[in-house]
Amino acid sequence: MTEIRTRFAPSPTGYMHLGGLRTALYAYLFAKQRGGKFILRIEDTDQEREVPGAVALIYEDMHKAGLDYDEGPDVGGDFGPYIQSERKDMYRPFAMQLVDSGAAYPCFCTKEELQARRDAVTAAGGQFKYDKHCLHIPKEEAKRRMESGEPYVIRQNIPETGVASFEDLLYGHVETECAILDDNVLIKADGLPTYNFANVIDDHSMQISHVIRGTEYLSSTPKYNLLYEAFGWQPPTYMHLPVVMKDATRKLSKRHGDPTFEDLLEQGYVRDAIINFIALLGWAPKDDREFFTLSELVEGFDTDGLSKSPAIFNTDKLRWFNSEYIKKMSLEDYLNAATPWFDSVLKGKEFDYHRLAELMHGRTEIFSEIPAMIRFLAELPDYAVDLYSHKKMKTNSDLSLTVLKLALTTVEALQDFSEDSLKESLMQLATENEWKTGQVMWPVRVALSGMPSTPGGATEIAYLLGKDETLQRMAIGINFLEQFKSLQQS
RNA sequence: GGCUCCAUGGUCAAGCGGUUAAGACGUCGCCCUCUCAAGGCGAAAUCAGGGGUUCGAUUCCCCUUGGAGCUGCCA
Numbered sequence: 001m002t003e004i005r006t007r008f009a010p011s012p013t014g015y016m017h018l019g020g021l022r023t024a025l026y027a028y029l030f031a032k033q034r035g036g037k038f039i040l041r042i043e044d045t046d047q048e049r050e051v052p053g054a055v056a057l058i059y060e061d062m063h064k065a066g067l068d069y070d071e072g073p074d075v076g077g078d079f080g081p082y083i084q085s086e087r088k089d090m091y092r093p094f095a096m097q098l099v100d101s102g103a104a105y106p107c108f109c110t111k112e113e114l115q116a117r118r119d120a121v122t123a124a125g126g127q128f129k130y131d132k133h134c135l136h137i138p139k140e141e142a143k144r145r146m147e148s149g150e151p152y153v154i155r156q157n158i159p160e161t162g163v164a165s166f167e168d169l170l171y172g173h174v175e176t177e178c179a180i181l182d183d184n185v186l187i188k189a190d191g192l193p194t195y196n197f198a199n200v201i202d203d204h205s206m207q208i209s210h211v212i213r214g215t216e217y218l219s220s221t222p223k224y225n226l227l228y229e230a231f232g233w234q235p236p237t238y239m240h241l242p243v244v245m246k247d248a249t250r251k252l253s254k255r256h257g258d259p260t261f262e263d264l265l266e267q268g269y270v271r272d273a274i275i276n277f278i279a280l281l282g283w284a285p286k287d288d289r290e291f292f293t294l295s296e297l298v299e300g301f302d303t304d305g306l307s308k309s310p311a312i313f314n315t316d317k318l319r320w321f322n323s324e325y326i327k328k329m330s331l332e333d334y335l336n337a338a339t340p341w342f343d344s345v346l347k348g349k350e351f352d353y354h355r356l357a358e359l360m361h362g363r364t365e366i367f368s369e370i371p372a373m374i375r376f377l378a379e380l381p382d383y384a385v386d387l388y389s390h391k392k393m394k395t396n397s398d399l400s401l402t403v404l405k406l407a408l409t410t411v412e413a414l415q416d417f418s419e420d421s422l423k424e425s426l427m428q429l430a431t432e433n434e435w436k437t438g439q440v441m442w443p444v445r446v447a448l449s450g451m452p453s454t455p456g457g458a459t460e461i462a463y464l465l466g467k468d469e470t471l472q473r474m475a476i477g478i479n480f481l482e483q484f485k486s487l488q489q490s
Numbered sequence: 491g492g493c494u495c496c497a498u499g500g501u502c503a504a505g506c507g508g509u510u511a512a513g514a515c516g517u518c519g520c521c522c523u524c525u526c527a528a529g530g531c532g533a534a535a536u537c538a539g540g541g542g543u544u545c546g547a548u549u550c551c552c553c554u555u556g557g558a559g560c561u562g563c564c565a
Contacts, residue, residue, distance in 0.1 A: 011565050046564055111563060118562090127492055127561080153563055171495065180493060180561090188563040195565045219494040219560045242496080242558085249557065277502095280514090284503055288513045307496095307503080310558060314501045317515045327528085363527050373526095393525080423524080430524095441524030453526035460524090 004036025005209045008062075008069070009199070011043045012054035015260040016061040018252055018313060019214065019244035022278045026241060027212040028067045029279075029301040036209070040072030041202060042083040045192045055083070061261055064271060066294050071206075079206040084198050091193040094201050094231070095154045095186050103230035104186055106142050106152045107134035111189075130155065130183045154187040156196070156227065164222035169210075169239035170306055176222045184223065196220065200227045208236050215240045239303065242282060242310040252313050268341070268367025269318065273325040277318045281311045291324070323365040334361045341370035345378050351464060359456040359464075376449045377464060380473055383450035385484045393438035400443035401481040403435065407444050408474045417467045422459040447477030 008024040010016070031038040040062060044050050059074050071077025081087055098104035107130075114130070121128040134142075135157060146152055158164075158181045165175030186197035193201065203211055218240045228235040243251045252258045259267070264274055272293060279297050280290070284305045292300060326334065335357040342353055356374070364370060375381070388400040395403075410425050430440040445458035448470060454461055462470045 009565090013565085043565065049564065107563095114563085122491095125491070129561090155563095174494070176493065182561075185563045190563075192563090194563065199565090215495070215559055216565080217560085222494090240495090245558085251558080280502065282502085286504090288504080290514060305504095309496050311503090312501060314515070317502065320515055323528095362529095365527095390525085426524080437524055439524095445525055449525090451525085455526070457524040457526090 002209060003207075004031050004034040005039060005207055006031040006036065006212050007039040007041050007203070007206065007208050008067075009041040009043045009202075009213070010058055011046070012050050012058060014051035014054045014057070015254050015262060016058065016065075017254060017260055018258075018264075018278060021061075021065060021261050022244060022281060023212065023214055023241050024062070024065070024067055025275065025278060025297075026283070026301070026306075027210075028069075029297055030210060030212060030239075030303070032298045033301055037070040038067070039077065039079075039206060039208070040069040040075075040082060041206070042073055042085075043195060043198065044083060044085045045088075045188075045194065045198055047085075047190075047192075057262075064265065065261065065275065066271065084202065085192070087198075087202070088192055090205070091197060091201055092187060092191065095193070095197065098156075098186070098227075098230055099154060101230065102157060103227075104154050104156050105135045106137075106146055107155045107183075107185075108137070108145060108150060108152045109134060110151070129180075132157070132183060135183075151189045153185045153189050155183040156186050156223070158183050158223065158226065164226050166221050166225045166235065166238055168218070168221075169237060169303055170308060171218065171240060174218065174222065176219070178226075181223055196223065197227070200224050203236055204228070204231070204233050210239060211236045212239045212241065215242055241306070242308060244281060245310045245312045247312060251310070258313070264318075266368075268369070269322050270325045270337075273318070273322040276325070277321045281313065282307045319365050326364050326367075327362060329361075331357060331361060334364075337367060338364065338370060341367050342374065345371045345375045349378060350466070351377065355460075356464060359460060363455045373455055376451050376454065377461075380448075380476065381450040383446070385481070387446050387450070387452060388443055388481065390438075390442055393442040394436060395439045395442050397481055397484060399435075399439060400446070401478065401485065403429075403440050403443050404447055404474060404478050404481065406433070407440060408471065408478065411462070411467075411474065412471060414467070417463065417470075419459045419463045422462050426459065443477070444474070448473050 006027040008027050010020055010024075028038045030036075040058070042055055042058065044055070055073070059072075062069065069075065071079060071082065073080075073082040095104060099106065118128040134155070137145075159178045162178045163175045164178055164181065165173060168174055184196045185194050187193055221238055221240070225235050246252045246256065246258050250256065254260055261274065265271065275294055275297075276292050279292060279301075283301070284307070285300055286302070286305065289300075329337070335353060338357055338360060339353065342351070342356060360370065360373070363373070385397050389396040406429060407426060410429050411422070414421055414425060426440050426444065427437060429435075430437050441458045445454065445461060448458060448461045448465060456464070465473065
């Protein structure tokens with residue numbers, strides 16, 4: 001049995017979109033599971049679309065994703081070069097071979113001419129298809145014009161009758177009438193091949209056994225098989241994958257502001273959560289299992305579980321995965337990951353990061369949300385009196401004022417400013433006055449945070465803030481409530 | 491428009507002729523609780539429509555509808 005070789009062949013257009021990442025992931029899993037090779041190839045035959053630095057970004061993203069390839073531009077391999085622009089001289093001889101056999105022909109029609117004709121036909125409501133005009137140029141004349149330096153392209157000569165087809169691992173038998181197929185350009189006027197040609201030559205010469213790519217190629221694959229036939233080559237096994245959508249009608253795209261892999265990482269999603277989520281977007285295991293590391297995916301992945309229809313990228317579920325992955329982190333790992341986010345609002349102040357990490361660990365869904373959750377620690381936000389009224393806590397601004405005054409004295413008297421002693425003394429205050437716990441804790445927490453909800457209760461926040469700041473904020477609260485009261489009475 | 495492909499709750503989806511049509515996210519309710527989370531328990535919610543085939547269709551076939559991809563000297 002021949003070796004399994006799959007490849008991921010992105011174009012360096014500037015970013016790694018999530019659909020591409022998923023395609024890469026499946027191609028990787030497919031190869032790795034069977035002890036095969038996973039190859040990275042850069043498809044940069046369109047110099048106009050190339051974005052500087054994009055190639056390096058692809059390497060970086062692949063490594064960040066953990067999708068290490070066995071062969072590729074930056075890691076070498078026996079079938080290089082792995083960048084199409086560096087292979088440019090390899091394509092023409094193959095194209096000329098097809099010209100000789102009649103499976104292709106040179107075409108001297110200019111882009112402008114063709115565009116004009118295309119527009120005319122389209123405007124008339126018709127369907128433009130190249131009319132094989134240049135196929136009928138006598139061979140000698142064509143040869144003379146090619147040698148004269150006249151610009152030309154090489155087109156695939158598609159039979160006018162019959163059908164072209166292939167078997168897809170996911171979609172099954174796919175076929176198209178040759179009559180409706182256009183004579184695609186194989187070699188452009190600039191001498192570089194189009195995707196239509198390069199993918200065939202490269203997949204064959206790199207001995208790719210399984211071509212795994214997006215469905216955008218599904219309907220043109222029969223044409224590629226015609227090329228394999230013309231060369232007398234064995235076509236690879238194909239597997240096309242549905243696109244990833246942002247909603248029911250639009251696919252995910254950077255242009256419309258949808259996040260790329262890189263963006264998600266920056267927003268504080270963890271790599272393994274993204275991979276896990278992406279893997280399940282279009283693939284389902286035999287059982288109900290949800291959590292997979294990359295290596296577990298290598299083991300568990302199977303093509304049976306793949307879905308044929310497009311999946312919508314659902315941020316809620318990713319968020320959930322992310323929070324689950326964060327919960328699985330050790331406290332130490334969490335603290336390391338969270339520290340820069342803590343710093344972003346607390347830097348320069350003294351805070352017990354370890355305790356803060358304990359409080360935040362189970363509450364963090366996305367790292368980027370940390371600052372908004374803890375900013376109140378750095379600075380007491382403005383808040384409305386209504387915050388002191390809480391139905392469920394059975395309290396209001398009047399009671400809060402009474403409680404806060406007593407609580408201030410209680411806290412002031414504390415020698416040991418630990419959470420335990422804070423809690424003990426405040427609970428005692430409640431018992432003595434026959435208040436419910438919440439009737440004491442709520443106003444204290446509000447005075448300390450100015451927030452309707454906080455990561456941690458009154459005593460935990462008091463501890464984090466420290467005694468001085470705690471007393472200060474309680475005093476502010478008392479003042480605030482007294483002002484409000486006198487204002488009400490007048 | 492033409493061609494190719496797809497179609498189970500809001501989302502990801504299991505199901506591969508006979509099921510009370512799984513599970514997860516999300517939503518809602520209850521419990522727990524010094525707020526919020528987390529956790530526990532529970533609930534609502536799906537086979538796009540119409541024809542066939544069959545004793546029996548979510549499942550097989552056809553049509554309609556809806557959606558996607560392709561229709562470039564882009565990939």
